[in-house]
Amino acid sequence: DAKTTQPPSMDCAEGRAANLPCNHSTISGNEYVYWYRQIHSQGPQYIIHGLKNNETNEMASLIITEDRKSSTLILPHATLRDTAVYYCIVRGYGQNFVFGPGTRLSVLP
Amino acid sequence: GAGVSQSPSNKVTEKGKDVELRCDPISGHTALYWYRQSLGQGLEFLIYFQGNSAPDKSGLPSDRFSAERTGGSVSTLTIQRTQQEDSAVYLCASSRLPSGGGGADTQYFGPGTRLTVL
Numbered sequence: 001d002a003k004t005t006q007p008p009s010m011d012c013a014e015g016r017a018a019n020l021p022c023n024h025s026t027i028s029g030n031e032y033v034y035w036y037r038q039i040h041s042q043g044p045q046y047i048i049h050g051l052k053n054n055e056t057n058e059m060a061s062l063i064i065t066e067d068r069k070s071s072t073l074i075l076p077h078a079t080l081r082d083t084a085v086y087y088c089i090v091r092g093y094g095q096n097f098v099f100g101p102g103t104r105l106s107v108l109p
Numbered sequence: 110g111a112g113v114s115q116s117p118s119n120k121v122t123e124k125g126k127d128v129e130l131r132c133d134p135i136s137g138h139t140a141l142y143w144y145r146q147s148l149g150q151g152l153e154f155l156i157y158f159q160g161n162s163a164p165d166k167s168g169l170p171s172d173r174f175s176a177e178r179t180g181g182s183v184s185t186l187t188i189q190r191t192q193q194e195d196s197a198v199y200l201c202a203s204s205r206l207p208s209g210g211g212g213a214d215t216q217y218f219g220p221g222t223r224l225t226v227l
Binding site for chain 2: 042097101
């Protein structure tokens with residue numbers, strides 16, 4: 001079973017920031033938070049991951065709360081091509097990735 | 110560099126036939142995973158190969174499913190006597206393991222093989 005809870009769907013206006021929340025209240029100390037996305041008919045694409053510090057890369061930012069029980073993926077300037085299902089996954093090193101239903105993000109023109 | 114590749118991209122077969130799906134992982138990646146995704150569903154873990162260790166087959170749904178990884182690189186997933194419920198997209202992923210932690214085992218996915226059993 002997935003260790004995370006995400007809203008089933010969200011809308012975001014093109015050009016605005018998309019903030020996708022994820023709850024992982026049972027996360028343990030050695031487990032990382034990973035984000036992937038899946039655009040229709042494609043394989044999942046890695047976005048970002050983190051342990052406890054906030055992370056940023058060319059795709060997104062990951063904000064993890066101090067108690068690590070929740071996190072937010074931020075797409076700073078969403079485009080229509082960011083429309084996808086976004087998966088938040090908690091896993092320890094070497095464990096399997098368990099994908100839940102994710103959040104279906106629709107970026108609207 | 111080259112990503113994970115899978116072939117064929119689409120496979121249509123008749124119920125009862127055997128099929129083989131192929132995965133070429135990223136060069137140098139020691140871990141290889143197979144998942145399947147039914148229409149509108151999340152990813153279902155099937156099997157995991159790590160180096161020369163015995164594979165983790167805990168996700169295989171029945172004994173009609175098997176997989177092998179030759180030479181620590183290419184993998185084939187075989188489904189015998191296919192059934193209509195086997196219709197799904199079969200996804201392969203690889204990761205760099207075993208060195209390091211965190212990012213070293215980030216999984217990178219291929220485009221998948223869409224299997225349709227008539």
